[in-house]
Amino acid sequence: MLIALATKCNWELHQLDVKSAFLNGDLKEEIYLVQLEGFVKQGQEHHVCRLKKALYGLKQAPRSWYEKVDSFFVEHGFHRSLNDPNLYTKYNNQGQIILISLYVDDMIITGNADDLIRGIKRLMAQIFEMKDLGSLHYCLGLEVCRDTGQTFLTQGKYARNLLEKFGMDQCRSAATPLQQNLKLNSDDGTKEIDATMYKQLVSSLIYLTTTRPDLAYFVSVLSQFMSKPLESHWIAAKSVLRYLCGTVNYGILYTDVSDVTLAGFSDSDWVGNLDDRRSITGYAFNIGSGVIVWSIKK
Secondary structure, three states, rough: OHHHHHHHHOEEEEEEEEEOOHHHHHHHHOOOEOOOOOOOOOOOOOOOOEEEEOOOOOHHHHHHHHHHHHHHHHHHOOEEOOOOOOEEEOOOOOOOOEEEHHHHHHEEEOOHHHHHHHHHHHHHHHOOOEEEEEOOOEEEOEEEEEOOOEEEOOOOHHHHHHHHHHHEOOOOOOOOOOOOOOOOOOOOOEEEEEHHHHHHHHHHHHHHHOHHHHHHHHHHHHHHHHOEEEEHHHHHHHHHHHHHOOOOOEEEEEEEEOOOOOOEEEEOOOOOOOOOOOOOOOEEEEEEHHHHHHHEOO
């Protein structure tokens, strides 16, 4: 949603990274640690160390870090979204806005208040050890390509690595992921296959749907057979890879030509599952030119 709005409004997208984020968390509990091997003090082998800061590996570390950064934003006038607790907004006296999206230690900042953006960067650098990555280009495996009036979101590199991993990078491409009206079920007479390999493939495809809503339905169908995959399911999964081979650079395009209007679409196959007669339902929502959220569920 941030990328769609930034494209429409011609806002800059900035990316920040907090170094060793979990080490910034303040502990509220008393936690003790045995002396590390090789650093045991002679004559005090029975002593333990009391932690004053969070460490990686502690169950409290993620929560402690979030409480730290959340209190920082709130103290500096940001408002936390009620619907998404990782989204923060702030307005200045001229009505300009800054938006910050937080994902653990990665932050995306956008808005039309350049002074606020520069100010919050300086303030964060004083409190946390930060790395300013400049304009958003690559984040969480997503490639962000910006041009005048448009932004393209893709996972091309990830898709190519996926095809190479399963030996399908030189395969003949297919026009569609699966044959039309193909119905898969849990017992079609074909033999069982290696479940580990099948799970690895489907799990990799699930992450690819982050920028490929055109694959969401087919991956949803394949994921229903991960506990006991058959040869027919493996053939169907390889068919999806052949389609991916010819569409490796596909993604989501956001432009500034459309109005910022929310539009939703939904559909269902109505008791289309051959095993339990349940339906598969899907929806997609757009803001302006590009889809921002979608889901396929049985």
